[in-house]
Amino acid sequence: QAADGVGQRYAFYRPELNRDANERFKLENALRRALERHELELHYQPQIAVDGKSIVSAEALLRWRHPERGLVPPNDFIPLAEETGLIVEMGEWVLHQVCCQLQAWRRAGLPVVPVAVNLSAHQFDERIVGTVRRVLDDCGLEPGLLELELTESASMADADKSVALLARLKGMGIRLAIDDFGTGYSNLNYLKRFPVDRLKLDRSFVRDLETDADDLAIARAVVAMAHGLRLSVVAEGVETAGQLALLTDLGCDLVQGWLFSRAVPAEEFARLLAAGQMPAAA
């Protein structure tokens, strides 16, 4: 009897799996259309000196303005974009959008700051060098205004290759940051060899900073280590004045979080740039 084959086929067509596949297929197509129909947009979150005033840089964060579902956060569609490979095209769009936006702001006379773009592990191969060069060229932007954020897992899968790739990017004059630092496989040997400029202390260490002595110890160690390696530190997810005070004490350089601002649409970020500093904060 062909029980095995039939069994497998039966299992494959289980209604709930079928429905999931359908959902997936629909979402995948919708995502593709979103890219074509310009339903994707970037919001900008300021990265602020610990004085709480100066906007030193910003991070571009992707959103999908879905016609029915409203503003969809990246965690709801980037994983699928990565699975399907669409992330490469999407990521290139993000780079282009950010670089040309920066150049447009500059032409308009705004005091622009460097903007960081998140890079998926899927984008982190040889092709990224050409992509970045072409995008900078297209937009006429100087490389020093573009920062790339990579996670430890993306950059440490093949360390020797990564070091070489990062060195080429760094050689072009762009800035590099390690995102979500402390959540991946923090291989300090590699970190030592990576030509990066910044570490971003993951939000999970910032959240309970005021009550958890272990988190405080980790934050302190990360800041000390980063400074020893001549890197600056951005604390992610700063929500309270208490967290800010502790991070200031530790000598953290920059903070990014809802205490000061969420990621805001481009026009709103342009107004912050024009004002030259954050409005009187909490």
Ligand code: C2E
């Ligand atoms: P991430 O790169 O670690 O970005 C920081 C996330 O923390 C953002 O979430 C930001 O909105 C959020 N955040 C900032 N301050 C606070 C705070 O004070 N409290 C809390 N609770 N959250 C805060 P978002 O925008 O939803 O993005 C989630 C993730 O999606 C990002 O994490 C990044 O990994 C990914 N992502 C976003 N845009 C892109 C993109 O253009 N390309 C790629 N490949 N990934 C992206």
Ligand code: MG
């Ligand atoms: Mg990031």
Ligand code: MG
């Ligand atoms: Mg992060």
Ligand code: MG
């Ligand atoms: Mg994070």
